[in-house]
Amino acid sequence: xxxxxxxxxxxxxxxxxxxxxxxxxxxxxxxxxxxxxxxxxxxxxxxxxxxxxxxxxxxxxxxxxxxxxxxxxxxxxxxxxxxxxxxxxxxxxxxxxxxxxxxxxxxxxxxxxxxxxxxxxxxxxxxxxxxxxxxxxxxxxxxxxxxxxxxxxxxxxxxxxxxxxxxxxxxxxxxxxxxxxxxxxxxxxxxxxxxxxxxxxxx
Amino acid sequence: xxxxxxxxxxxxxxxxxxxxxxxxxxxxxxxxxxxxxxxxxxxxxxxxxxxxxxxxxxxxxxxxxxxxxxxxxxxxxxxxxxxxxxxxxxxxxxxxxxxxxxxxxxxxxxxxxxxxxxxxxxxxxxxxxxxxxxxxxxxxxxxxxxxxxxxxxxxxxxxxxxxxxxxxxxxxxxxxxxxxxxxxxxxxxxxxxxxxxxxxxxx
Numbered sequence: 388x389x390x391x392x393x394x395x396x397x398x399x400x401x402x403x404x405x406x407x408x409x410x411x412x413x414x415x416x417x418x419x420x421x422x423x424x425x426x427x428x429x430x431x432x433x434x435x436x437x438x439x440x441x442x443x444x445x446x447x448x449x450x451x452x453x454x455x456x457x458x459x460x461x462x463x464x465x466x467x468x469x470x471x472x473x474x475x476x477x478x479x480x481x482x483x484x485x486x487x488x489x490x491x492x493x494x495x496x497x498x499x500x501x502x503x504x505x506x507x508x509x510x511x512x513x514x515x516x517x518x519x520x521x522x523x524x525x526x527x528x529x530x531x532x533x534x535x536x537x538x539x540x541x542x543x544x545x546x547x548x549x550x551x552x553x554x555x556x557x558x559x560x561x562x563x564x565x566x567x568x569x570x571x572x573x574x575x576x577x578x579x580x581x582x583x584x585x586x587x588x589x590x
Numbered sequence: 591x592x593x594x595x596x597x598x599x600x601x602x603x604x605x606x607x608x609x610x611x612x613x614x615x616x617x618x619x620x621x622x623x624x625x626x627x628x629x630x631x632x633x634x635x636x637x638x639x640x641x642x643x644x645x646x647x648x649x650x651x652x653x654x655x656x657x658x659x660x661x662x663x664x665x666x667x668x669x670x671x672x673x674x675x676x677x678x679x680x681x682x683x684x685x686x687x688x689x690x691x692x693x694x695x696x697x698x699x700x701x702x703x704x705x706x707x708x709x710x711x712x713x714x715x716x717x718x719x720x721x722x723x724x725x726x727x728x729x730x731x732x733x734x735x736x737x738x739x740x741x742x743x744x745x746x747x748x749x750x751x752x753x754x755x756x757x758x759x760x761x762x763x764x765x766x767x768x769x770x771x772x773x774x775x776x777x778x779x780x781x782x783x784x785x786x787x788x789x790x791x792x793x
Contacts (some may be wrong), residue, residue, distance in 0.1 A: 397736075397737040398736045399605065399610070404636060404735060408636040408735075427792065428786055432786060438730070438740070442783075444784055446789065447790070449791050449793055450792040452792055494783075494784070495781060514744070516723075517764065520727070523724065524640065524723070524724040524728055524731075525611075525731070527724075528610070528640070529611065532602050532610065533600075539641050541717070561720065562720065575700070579696065586638060586651060587630075588653070589655055590652055590654055590658075
């Protein structure tokens, strides 16, 4: 077995590209179909393999499912986002842990990566925000990959969510994802995207 | 055709999950196999469909390919990252445009979203960094999905890259991705990941 033969030979199946990218939509309404906890766990188990800087892996997630937990989340939602969040089978609070350097001796044993961050709160915050956001995107695509639909949102009160769900920790909320089986009847028209030439240049 | 029937019925193929998540690695060495520009463009065309807040789509990319462009990038790289970056068939400078609000009337015509950002530089920076990072992760997984390997990096001098490639704009570099067909012989041992229970909670 040569190295060339071991390499993935080409693109994933067209159905996967459609499910992950071209055919996937941000959902606002949800079909009455149960989402098992095991499917959420499976998506996390895929997403965690996505790369982060020095394997720092700062993402932390609370899946808000029970009526009691939804009631704690509701006051932090913007008016536009509250009803669909209450209605969603699950809502992921995607956060990042500013204490992530404490895990680096385990996650990145090759060098003393924890020492890079000592006394440098700006670097901690930037690293946690960048890599926690990358991991949030891995999670979103992993949720789609296991067959679920997503409705990501930035419209909520971060301070309220942090006080309610992350009190006494250094975890900070980043964005939210409503999760379930989307109702196509409640989709908004799809927004346009920038043209390739507006996004990228090859030098 | 009912809405239920139209919905994706389950997970993508196991081969796709392996190619995107469980089997993919951060590469440091590159096989002598050409990467056509068309494959980079294809990855951008998939990645652009990933969701962003108010469809703000702040990611901007420079694909550094030519020896001349690589020579401009080299002085900004950390010593550890320079040789593999020079050797990679392509290096993506993944940035975000702080002028993204100017595109909102086109991208999000439903409301006057541009006005949310007027005079609020902190919100502009936070929104660009979060959503530009999400889009960077979409790009990374799209590159893998079209059959390429990635080597993402944070170890470089942002100010130097911005001065060299984004002078006169409000685009800021975020992270870099070396791109090509990875040489498995040059992989490092895979780092561990946190356990599910350390990442997520279901309430």
